[in-house]
Amino acid sequence: MMSVAQPAAPKTPVARILSTGALGVAVAASLLAVIDGESLELYLIDTPSLALAVGAAIVLLAAYRFARVGRVYACLGLGAGSYALAFSLIALITPHTGDAGAGFWAYVVVAWAMAWLCVEEMAALEPRDPMLRRLVSLAIPLTFGIWLLILWQVLVVGFAVPRVLLPPPSEVWLRLLASPEVLWKDFQQTFLKGVLIGYAIGCASGFLIAILVDRVPFLRRGLLPIGNLVSALPIIGVAPIMVMWFGFDWPSKAAVVIIMTFFPMLVNTVTGLAAADRIQHDLMHTYAADHRQTLVKMRLPMAMPFIFNALKINSTLALIGAIVAEFFGTPIVGMGFRISTEVGRMNIDMVWASIAVAALAGSLFYGLVALVERVVTFWHPSVRG
Amino acid sequence: MTSETLSPPVRSPFAGLMSGTAGPVLVVVAALLAVWYLAAVMLNTPFQRDIYKRGGLEDVSLVQLMTDTLAQDRPVLPSPHQVAVEIWETTAEKKITSKRSLVYHSSITLSSTLLGFLMGTTLGILLAIGIVHSRVLDKSLMPWVIASQTIPILAIAPMIIVVLNAIGVSGLLPKALISTYLSFFPVTVGMVKGLRSPEIIQLDLMKTYSASASQTLWKLRLPSAAPYLFASMKVGVAASLVGAIVGELPTGAVAGLGARLLAGSYYGQTVQIWSALIVAAILAAGLVSLIGLGERIVLKRMGMAR
Structure with missing residues (x-):
């Protein structure tokens, strides 16, 4: 538990820019249509589960950006927040293939930025316990791999890429x-x-x-x-x-x-x-x-x-x-x-x-x-x- | 060991010739050729005996049998001279634009190899620079760069080509992409090692000059990575040739060395397969030695030659 008490280290310029940008995008995108189809237009207010995830993401990002949060808490919070946002995005887009609006892509970017920040904090963590150290060095590439799959899924479904070209990972899994x-x-x-x-x-x-x-x-x-x-x-x-x-x-x-x-x-x-x-x-x-x-x-x-x-x-x-x-x-x-x-x-x-x-x-x-x-x-x- | 060195040197006339590498290599090559001939005779004999039986020929002399087995039209294993003749006929005696010219097919394979190699090397260098400068990339990307090579990517080759064809990208690029995938890996791994090869004391010196990260990169890291770059480019270019050849297999491509292999295997033209194979080998050896030449010139001018 030593590592939890680690004070918040000064953020790198990349982390500062990324967190500020993500926060801005997350707030501004609440005005844009999330689903923008021929007959259907959904906003953040119409999609309670996504609204919840976005709200959590905004709180987390603001806390990370403006308060001095310990590294471990920042890692866990941002990681959980990014996955919650990503999976609610996937759940939202699946029935509306190809109808992703500008707001949708904005939230994808926000979720990705949170994952990047999480990895950045994780990479800066240097736990003394060898067991924890191995866990961290495993978690980082794993996050990268999972995000590769998430982006693949979101892009293929969001842009309605034909199945014969590239199926989403969920179908491959099935x-x-x-x-x-x-x-x-x-x-x-x-x-x-x-x-x-x-x-x-x-x-x-x-x-x-x-x-x-x-x-x-x-x-x-x-x-x-x-x-x-x-x-x-x-x-x-x-x-x-x-x-x-x-x-x-x-x-x-x-x-x-x-x-x-x-x-x-x-x-x-x-x-x-x-x-x-x-x-x-x-x-x-x-x-x-x-x-x-x-x-x-x-x-x-x-x-x-x-x-x-x-x-x-x-x-x-x-x-x-x-x-x-x-x-x-x-x-x-x-x-x-x-x-x-x-x-x-x-x-x-x-x-x-x-x-x-x-x-x-x-x-x-x-x-x-x-x-x-x-x-x-x-x-x-x-x-x- | 010691007893050998102490014994008086025996002066054989071949001692000078056989102590370097050239002599032994020549002997081994000659031995391989001999084995090839022997195998050709043995593997082709059953079919030849069949022909004799059907032709009603009895007791054919051994010499006759041997010459016949080495001159079959579609032998199980063609003899070296048959392959050599085929290569000569399809390179020197055919017009370069002819569909039967191996020069034509080689140039097609070579162009996608080189394009892929160029893209792979560029990608590899860029990735390595990113990995050296960003801890996030180092920790998240590097394991995947290594894992990407345990995946038999060549298996995806047919799909990449079919998919890219479907969206209107055809010709050189799909094959080159496979070459890119195969060649970026050695370059990335080698360059990460190379960019990290400057010692702490040298990096400290750059710091005392108050050099920026990009100045350190251009003036210290990249120059000291040059030997690593060439070593990994040699591996990379060989890999991209393999990628280009395999990329030609699945789609039933009409041109290229891979297409020659495939056509040869469809029609049982063993001589054609072997000559395409030998030409591919010559191409690989040529590309690798070309990079070796570049390595020697560049490192000499940089004062790094060993």
């Missing part, structure tokens, strides 16, 4: 809930079969070849420049060839993933195995360690940051490789297949649902690798902080 078994089958086909098998084989073979290459300096000098070059090449182009060789089902996707993940792993492992210093080699030598002992006890642990770097790069590459390979031909299942066919059938909400699944799978995969990295390379300066 589609996601409505067709879990289709999405699960796609996920199984693309991720559990193509991506994971290809990733495992590609990374493992890259690692093993790297250890072999490392024994022969001649090969190391010859392969490393080539490996570096290949890492920059558009390897994804082999996808049509692999589909021809291995057929439409998942083995061809796994083959593309193997080729895409092999070279980053090879190059990074070879570089990592060279990371140990002369003096460390000498120490192992004084212990009379043989090649295998030096490798297992010193050089491989030293190479782990590099290996995990490759594993992280590959986690993204693998998913991309498998999905793009499906553009060249699949059985009637798979994320890439779903995306390319539903685009053709103008079911854009299904496309976004597939993309959401892919994004979630990709982020979780990456996060998992990063988590394992923290455990394995606990000694590295970047992990110790």
